[in-house]
Amino acid sequence: MDWDKRNIIEKGNYDVIVVGGGIAGISAAVSAARNNLSVLLIEKNVNLGGLATVGLISWYEPLCDGEGKQMIGGICEELIKLSAKYGFDNLPSKWGGSGEFPSSNERYSTYFSPTVFSLALDEYVLENGVKIRFDTLGVYPVMEGTHAIGVICESVEGKEFFGAKVIIDASGTAVVMERAGVPTVVGNNFMSYVAHGYQVENAENLKETGNTCKFRKWIGVGSDMFGTGAEKNMRELKGITADDVTKYILRGKKGLLKKIKEYEKNSYDIMTLPGMAQFRTIRRIVGKTDFNAIDGEIFEDSIGSCGDFRPNGKGKHYQLPFGALYNEKFDNLIAAGRIVSSPQGDGWEVARVIPVCALTGEAAGNAASLVVKNSVKVAEINIKELQKLQKNNGVLF
Ligand SMILES: Cc1cc2nc3c(=O)[nH]c(=O)nc-3n(C[C@H](O)[C@H](O)[C@H](O)COP(=O)(O)OP(=O)(O)OC[C@H]3O[C@@H](n4cnc5c(N)ncnc54)[C@H](O)[C@@H]3O)c2cc1C
Numbered sequence: 380m381d382w383d384k385r386n387i388i389e390k391g392n393y394d395v396i397v398v399g400g401g402i403a404g405i406s407a408a409v410s411a412a413r414n415n416l417s418v419l420l421i422e423k424n425v426n427l428g429g430l431a432t433v434g435l436i437s438w439y440e441p442l443c444d445g446e447g448k449q450m451i452g453g454i455c456e457e458l459i460k461l462s463a464k465y466g467f468d469n470l471p472s473k474w475g476g477s478g479e480f481p482s483s484n485e486r487y488s489t490y491f492s493p494t495v496f497s498l499a500l501d502e503y504v505l506e507n508g509v510k511i512r513f514d515t516l517g518v519y520p521v522m523e524g525t526h527a528i529g530v531i532c533e534s535v536e537g538k539e540f541f542g543a544k545v546i547i548d549a550s551g552t553a554v555v556m557e558r559a560g561v562p563t564v565v566g567n568n569f570m571s572y573v574a575h576g577y578q579v580e581n582a583e584n585l586k587e588t589g590n591t592c593k594f595r596k597w598i599g600v601g602s603d604m605f606g607t608g609a610e611k612n613m614r615e616l617k618g619i620t621a622d623d624v625t626k627y628i629l630r631g632k633k634g635l636l637k638k639i640k641e642y643e644k645n646s647y648d649i650m651t652l653p654g655m656a657q658f659r660t661i662r663r664i665v666g667k668t669d670f671n672a673i674d675g676e677i678f679e680d681s682i683g684s685c686g687d688f689r690p691n692g693k694g695k696h697y698q699l700p701f702g703a704l705y706n707e708k709f710d711n712l713i714a715a716g717r718i719v720s721s722p723q724g725d726g727w728e729v730a731r732v733i734p735v736c737a738l739t740g741e742a743a744g745n746a747a748s749l750v751v752k753n754s755v756k757v758a759e760i761n762i763k764e765l766q767k768l769q770k771n772n773g774v775l776f
Pocket of ligand 1: 398399400401402403404421422423424427428429430431436437438439440515516517518549550551552554571655656657658659715716717718731732733734736
């Protein structure tokens with residue numbers, strides 16, 4: 380080992396370490412653990428769910444193609460059901476829900492409570508045999524050439540080393556893979572700062588209609604994903620320096636306070652502020668294959684299919700290539716979630732939403748199990764075996 384072990388506490392070894400407990404990391408960890416691997420899920424926050432919960436996104440984009448066909452199953456479907464299991468929100472009856480005040484009547488999607496879903500995610504992850512480590516920042520992968528032997532982390536205990544046979548980067552920023560030397564690309568973002576609020580008018584509406592689903596409400600500043608509402612002449616923003624992240628957050632908060640000041644006193648309160656910066660695209664890897672979201676494109680190494688959540692995406696069918704999850708020069712690093720190899724534009728737009736993050740997460744966990752069990756590199760796993768594992772858990776192709 381050529382790394383400096385002074386002042387580093389060795390914390391034991393796992394088959395798989397997953398860095399990041401967002402939707403992708405949760406899916407990856409559960410999928411790996413179901414293959415009887417020892418799995419450690421490292422999360423810098425103290426709540427699971429990442430942008431979906433801590434970041435208050437709270438809308439699960441559709442699992443269907445918008446024309447009645449279900450496109451994604453597996454862990455992604457387990458998670459959408461879990462997201463609406465408790466609290467106010469219901470899936471449409473067409474997609475197996477109670478049908479009572481559904482968030483959407485048409486597509487297989489739902490609002491969910493970010494706080495209650497996060498609590499339920501702890502239970503889900505633990506029941507599946509994953510070990511969780513909160514309040515722990517994955518700092519550096521320790522590399523022997525192109526092979527990672529573990530991750531250095533920082534926690535309240537100090538600097539720690541966790542050994543692993545495979546590392547899954549589900550950080551949303553590709554922090555592990557970038558620091559291992561995997562080529563990456565940085566994304567552009569419009570300003571977004573969205574919180575959750577209560578408004579007297581919503582309470583009145585709830586009393587009148589009984590529709591609890593409409594009670595929780597986003598309040599935000601900035602623009603939507605298309606840049607609508609963006610301030611004039613504002614440059615697109617990136618989330619890869621601490622200064623930029625701080626500026627982005629402060630700008631968002633200032634805008635939100637300005638908006639609150641415009642409301643009549645006693646008519647409004649903020650329930651929760653986002654616990655992480657709402658950058659849509661921070662950094663993604665350059666993988667073996669790019670996912671470009673081309674309708675009908677087929678991949679031999681497909682890990683499953685998805686649709687397109689966007690208003691103009693109805694009826695579109697995509698396959699996700701396993702090649703988007705790794706760079707072939709690195710033996711045992713796998714990407715999951717919004718950092719997979721998908722160029723800015725349609726590819727990244729489609730790959731970064733919650734259902735697709737769950738899909739790539741599940742594939743990353745299954746692929747890790749094949750790396751461990753067959754003692755091969757990520758690039759050498761048997762794709763048919765990976766596809767079988769995916770299908771066995773209900774992933775659709
Ligand atoms: C404004 C906005 C609106 C959106 N709207 C929707 C929507 O309506 N519906 C939808 O489906 N999707 C939406 N998305 C996209 C979606 O929410 C996210 O892309 C998706 O949830 C990302 O999941 P992930 O697991 O890949 O990453 P993340 O959610 O970013 O999770 C990464 C996790 O890793 C942790 N982490 C990061 N670095 C480290 C480290 N070094 N050590 C330990 N832990 C670390 C983070 O704390 C986080 O928990 C939206 C995104 C934004 C920004």
